[in-house]
Amino acid sequence: MTSKQSPSECFVYITLPRAIEPVTAARFELTTANNGLPLGRLVYGKSYLERDNAVPLDPVELKLGTRVYETTSMKGVFGSLRDAGPDYWGRLLIERHVGKAPLGELDYLLHSPDDRAGALGFGLNAKPPAPKRQFNRTIDLAKLQAIADAIVREEKLPADTDTAQAQELLFAGTSMGGARPKAVVEDGDDLWIAKFNRHDDKGNCARIEHAMLTLARACGLTTAESKIVVIGNRDVLLVKRFDREKTEKGYLRSRMLSALTLLRAEDSHLSRDKWSYVLLVEELRRVSSEPKNDAAELFRRMCFNALISNTDDHPRNHAVIAKEKDWKLSPAYDLTPLPTISLERRDLALICGDAGRYANAKNLLSQSARFLLSNDEAQGIVLAMKDRVKTSWYDVARSVGVSEKDCERIAGAFAYPGFELE
Numbered sequence: 001m002t003s004k005q006s007p008s009e010c011f012v013y014i015t016l017p018r019a020i021e022p023v024t025a026a027r028f029e030l031t032t033a034n035n036g037l038p039l040g041r042l043v044y045g046k047s048y049l050e051r052d053n054a055v056p057l058d059p060v061e062l063k064l065g066t067r068v069y070e071t072t073s074m075k076g077v078f079g080s081l082r083d084a085g086p087d088y089w090g091r092l093l094i095e096r097h098v099g100k101a102p103l104g105e106l107d108y109l110l111h112s113p114d115d116r117a118g119a120l121g122f123g124l125n126a127k128p129p130a131p132k133r134q135f136n137r138t139i140d141l142a143k144l145q146a147i148a149d150a151i152v153r154e155e156k157l158p159a160d161t162d163t164a165q166a167q168e169l170l171f172a173g174t175s176m177g178g179a180r181p182k183a184v185v186e187d188g189d190d191l192w193i194a195k196f197n198r199h200d201d202k203g204n205c206a207r208i209e210h211a212m213l214t215l216a217r218a219c220g221l222t223t224a225e226s227k228i229v230v231i232g233n234r235d236v237l238l239v240k241r242f243d244r245e246k247t248e249k250g251y252l253r254s255r256m257l258s259a260l261t262l263l264r265a266e267d268s269h270l271s272r273d274k275w276s277y278v279l280l281v282e283e284l285r286r287v288s289s290e291p292k293n294d295a296a297e298l299f300r301r302m303c304f305n306a307l308i309s310n311t312d313d314h315p316r317n318h319a320v321i322a323k324e325k326d327w328k329l330s331p332a333y334d335l336t337p338l339p340t341i342s343l344e345r346r347d348l349a350l351i352c353g354d355a356g357r358y359a360n361a362k363n364l365l366s367q368s369a370r371f372l373l374s375n376d377e378a379q380g381i382v383l384a385m386k387d388r389v390k391t392s393w394y395d396v397a398r399s400v401g402v403s404e405k406d407c408e409r410i411a412g413a414f415a416y417p418g419f420e421l422e
Helices: 078-085 088-098 105-111 141-152 159-169 205-218 267-274 275-287 291-307 363-367 375-399 403-411
Strands: 009-014 023-032 038-044 069-071 118-121 182-187 192-195 226-233 235-241 243-244 251-254 256-260 317-320
Touching: 009 105, 078 118, 078 256, 088 105, 105 118, 105 317, 141 159, 141 182, 141 192, 192 205, 192 243, 205 226, 205 235, 205 403, 226 317, 275 291, 291 363, 291 375, 363 375
Parallel strands: none
Antiparallel strands: 009 023, 009 118, 023 038, 038 069, 182 192, 192 235, 226 235, 243 251, 256 317
């Protein structure tokens, strides 16, 4: 494989609402523009456009139509396609198993497994399904537990794909460069994202994140369902996937777009001026079928992130989903307290008011009208959430098994003094 070049085009498949099997929606080509930048071109298939139940890949950037869509942003990959590709951990797995260097953006799309987020898929054939890769498959939770137990007992393990994948997760350590080891597992009738602690973590990140999701629900936020399981003497956080629903015939898939895509932004610092809750709520109101409810929910989420010092609330950690044709804000996920030294000012990853990214109550309230809230409504949300976080974070954390040592380490994250400064 090392001598093969990266492909320059692929087909885009989609699993339509209430369907199980994917259909071909479009053809995507990645070339180079005259200015040397990567150029992505996408055109919907004629037969797809003729379907009564056809839906756009993106409700803003890639509306249904016969035109050729082009972009030189994001390395030439449209946001909706990028969202269906692998994250940092997934890219590491692909690079390790494919054995071809360097990999192009299309390689990552084509080699990403079926457990990708959302309803899209990719392949070189005009007809789906996309080729299935054998190195990152959904694992039954019970099997993962059995493999982990065998490792602990130092038993001889079978040489199969599931065992190799389980070992990779359980032995992930400092060489992963900041990636959070995870896998998709099946437990009962649901799919869950299993997030593993790393050997170099300063605390039990699995239990801390579970505590924050629990605290967020207590503050009135809609969050992904979560639970802790112990696998091979290690705590693992399971977060239920909200883009899948199991039926007798298989899993239904919801379309999913990140806030990064809604904002037409990039991961780099060159695009940070677009990283904004204020801009995001405008885009959310445009695509949501329930704009008032979703705008208020986004305000509560912004406030919660400020109160727990979740300064890593970047645009990939917010999303919209569509189970049918209509879009709405997804449940909250990836909520982590990040205590810092500063007691006067902490900044969120996204702009949240007139004073920029400042995680401060007055700043949050400065643009509350954009969230379709009156001054009284917004102030009521901020005050109630501040009191709930201040008085209950410790009890919530301890109730889900966060250690006293970890509670001491994260205590400075909650309702820090600068939140109330004038």
